[in-house]
Amino acid sequence: MTGAGGTLPTPNTGVKPDGLTPVLLVSYYFPPSGGPGVQRVLKFVRYLPQFGFRPLVLTVPEDAAFPVLDPSLGADVPAEAIVRRAPILELYSVYGWLTGRKSRGRDLDIDAVSARPSGFVARLLRAVRGAVFIPDGRVGWVASGTRAGVRFAREERARVVFASGPPFTTHWIAARVARRVGLPLVLDLRDPWTRAPFYPTRPGWARRLDERLEANCLRQAAAVLTVNRAIRDDLLARHADLDPNRFHVVPNGFDPADFEGKTPRKGPVLTLTHTGSLHASRIPRALLTALTRWIEEEPERADDVVLRFVGRLDSEMESLLRRPPFDRIARIEGYRPHGESVQSLLDAHLLLLLIVDDPQSRGMLTGKLFEYLGSGTPILALAPEGEAAEIVRATKAGRVVQPDDTDTLLEVLREAHASVRAGQPAFPPAAPSAILAYSRPELTRRVAEIFRSVGGSA
Numbered sequence: 001m002t003g004a005g006g007t008l009p010t011p012n013t014g015v016k017p018d019g020l021t022p023v024l025l026v027s028y029y030f031p032p033s034g035g036p037g038v039q040r041v042l043k044f045v046r047y048l049p050q051f052g053f054r055p056l057v058l059t060v061p062e063d064a065a066f067p068v069l070d071p072s073l074g075a076d077v078p079a080e081a082i083v084r085r086a087p088i089l090e091l092y093s094v095y096g097w098l099t100g101r102k103s104r105g106r107d108l109d110i111d112a113v114s115a116r117p118s119g120f121v122a123r124l125l126r127a128v129r130g131a132v133f134i135p136d137g138r139v140g141w142v143a144s145g146t147r148a149g150v151r152f153a154r155e156e157r158a159r160v161v162f163a164s165g166p167p168f169t170t171h172w173i174a175a176r177v178a179r180r181v182g183l184p185l186v187l188d189l190r191d192p193w194t195r196a197p198f199y200p201t202r203p204g205w206a207r208r209l210d211e212r213l214e215a216n217c218l219r220q221a222a223a224v225l226t227v228n229r230a231i232r233d234d235l236l237a238r239h240a241d242l243d244p245n246r247f248h249v250v251p252n253g254f255d256p257a258d259f260e261g262k263t264p265r266k267g268p269v270l271t272l273t274h275t276g277s278l279h280a281s282r283i284p285r286a287l288l289t290a291l292t293r294w295i296e297e298e299p300e301r302a303d304d305v306v307l308r309f310v311g312r313l314d315s316e317m318e319s320l321l322r323r324p325p326f327d328r329i330a331r332i333e334g335y336r337p338h339g340e341s342v343q344s345l346l347d348a349h350l351l352l353l354l355i356v357d358d359p360q361s362r363g364m365l366t367g368k369l370f371e372y373l374g375s376g377t378p379i380l381a382l383a384p385e386g387e388a389a390e391i392v393r394a395t396k397a398g399r400v401v402q403p404d405d406t407d408t409l410l411e412v413l414r415e416a417h418a419s420v421r422a423g424q425p426a427f428p429p430a431a432p433s434a435i436l437a438y439s440r441p442e443l444t445r446r447v448a449e450i451f452r453s454v455g456g457s458a
Contacts, residue, residue, distance in 0.1 A: 020054035020080060022156045023451055024183075026149060026163040026174045028138050030059040031077065034070025034335065035312075036276055036367045040190060040227075041164045042076050043255055043440040044447055049080040051448035056156050057083045058149050058173075060141060065090040068312070068335045082156065086148035089140030091133055130202040134210050135193070138167040142176075145169075149177035160451045164188040166196075168214070175217045184222040184454040190252075190367075192231050197281060197358075215239060222454035225250045225447070228387050230363020248450055252367040254374025255440040258338070264346040264377075270417045270426070272380065273308040273348035275341050276368045280314040282354045284382055286403060288320065290410040295325045302328045305417070310336050310344045345375035349426045350416055353392070357384040357403045364388060373397055373435040378427035380412065397430040 025045065029037040045055040055078075062085065077083065133139060153161065161183050163174030171187050178185035192199075193214045194207070202210065218224060218239055224247050226232040232247045295301050308331045309321070321330040336344070345351060351372045355364050365387050372379050373391075379398030383389045389400045401409050416426035436442065 018080070019052070020049060021052055021451075022054045022056050022158045023048070023160040023162060024056045024058060024149060024153050024156075024158040024174075024177065026058045026145070026161070026170045026177070028060055028064075028141070028165075028167050028170055029066070030057060030083070031073040032062050032069050032071040033064075033066040034068040034073065034338065035066070037166070037190070038070075038073060039338075039367055040188070040252055042073060043253070044444050045081050046076045046078055046255075047441050047444035048448060049078055050441065051445055053448055053451060054156075055081040056152055056158055057081055058145065058152055059083065059085055060088045060138075061085045064088055070335075070337050072337045072339060084148060084152050086141070086144045088138065088144065091137045091140050126201070130200040131206045133200070134202075134206060135168040135172065135213055136166060138169040139172075141169055142172055145173040146176045146180075149173055150180050153177055153181045153183065158183060159455060160184050160186060162186045162188065162451070164190060165193070166191050168193050168217075171217045172213060175220050179220065185217075185220050186223045186225065186450060186454060187217060187221045188225040188250075189231050189235075190227050192234060195234055197356075198279075218242060222246065223248060223450050225450070227251050228363045228365040230387065233363075248446075250443055250446055250450075251365055251438060252370045253438040253440045253443045254370045254435075256374065258342050258371075259346070259374060262343055262346055265343075266347055266349060268420070269304045269306050270350070270413075270420045271306045271308055271348045272350045272352055273310065273344055274352040274354065275344060275371070276311040276366070278309065278311065278313050278317055278354070280316050281356055283314065283317050283320070284352070284354050284403070286406045286409055287352070287354075287382060288326065289406045290413060291329070292325060293406070294410055294413060295329075301417075305329050305413075306331060308344065308348065309333060310341050342371065342375070345371060345377055348377050349420050350380045351375070351377050351398075353379055353381040353383060353388065353398075355381070355383040355386070355388055355403065365391070370438045373430065373438055376429050376432070378416075378425055378429060380416070380426075382409070395430045395434040396428070397435070398427055 025041060027041040030041065031038065045057060048055050161174045161178040163170040165171050174187070175185055194211050218235065219242065226247065226249055228251065229249055232249055236242060236244055236247065291307065302325055307326065307329050310333045312335055313332065318332060320326065321332055353369055353372065363386055369388055369391065373395060379392055381389060381392045381398060381400045382403045383400055384403060392398050392400050399412055401412060419426050
């Protein structure tokens with residue numbers, strides 16, 4: 001059991017003299033957690049006061065089993081926010097101990113998505129995980145999170161309850177809190193719930209139970225936010241009784257403030273950078289093949305091309321990068337604080353966006369796409385036709401190549417290399433006006449309008 005250390009004192013006077021309307025936000029990921037899962041809620045929290053709302057953040061203790069830590073993100077929490085931390089029984093920690101994996105460092109979340117069961121014990125534990133961790137490995141937060149959320153909402157007189165997932169335990173907690181306190185519920189899905197590519201293998205009864213939980217939360221919600229059309233359309237197709245007007249596509253975005261005071265430090269060597277987590281399903285085999293061919297045909301390229309990974313990698317990808325010829329050009333840097341990750345975007349000549357060509361991934365709009373847009377650095381998207389490809393083309397932010405098209409990819413790399421050698425951008429950069437709709441303040445304004453529409457009064 002993780003303790004409740006880090007709880008901030010909260011007065012019980014309700015709406016404060018500044019007139020901000022309180023809204024309860026339930027999120028597992030919050031500073032000192034790092035990684036992509038924290039960014040969306042954190043930026044909503046940062047900008048909601050500008051639109052009349054006081055964020056009441058219900059989260060887990062600071063020593064929870066976050067895959068990575070980034071205490072620097074705490075600087076984004078505004079003075080108007082109130083943060084309360086409720087204890088959690090971290091089932092992933094138990095699972096990690098039994099399987100010999102750590103919950104930090106050699107990232108358990110990467111392993112849980114990527115690893116294949118090996119041996120009887122590993123297969124048994126994965127079967128137990130699929131049957132017991134419903135809706136996910138954070139289910140040990142439901143009881144304490146609900147109790148804390150009810151108290152928090154009542155003491156601070158919240159007007160709306162909001163939850164962002166995954167993990168979707170947050171949705172279950174928020175639904176329970178909203179029902180007990182009598183408040184409108186707003187759910188935010190950053191990934192699909194029961195249709196995610198990383199959804200665990202479950203016995204039929206466990207899948208049905210999870211699907212019923214998903215359906216009940218959605219029916220209760222006064223509004224549902226999704227980061228892309230694909231998630232929205234799937235939910236509406238599977239839940240025909242839901243009102244489409246309650247669904248809102250609010251994509252991820254970038255925060256202009258993250259780039260303030262930073263300047264590009266581009267060198268003469270063509271630098272291709274990928275930031276964030278890279279799971280086994282997204283290993284860019286066509287890119288690796290194209291680079292291998294290029295170096296075989298032009299050995300000097302091994303001295304003036306850099307392949308940079310800033311973030312967590314699947315173990316198979318790490319192994320590939322440590323073999324020739326990639327051992328000469330690859331830079332494996334691991335997770336970095338968000339500010340350093342943002343700087344790496346500015347320092348690159350090309351930013352790699354990697355999306356798998358399968359039905360579940362074609363609608364994927366990862367958070368990194370929008371930070372890539374905010375950086376102004378050209379994007380090389382290895383992506384199928386879908387929402388990400390549409391955005392890259394609509395904003396003129398880079399080039400889109402089919403994920404398995406090695407020949408075209410090699411041509412594009414040579415073109416970019418020639419441009420950089422000539423002192424030019426790898427591709428023509430996007431116009432700043434084309435990406436303003438994806439700024440975090442603008443997206444938070446839209447969320448604030450949704451809060452008002454369901455009963456908030458800011």
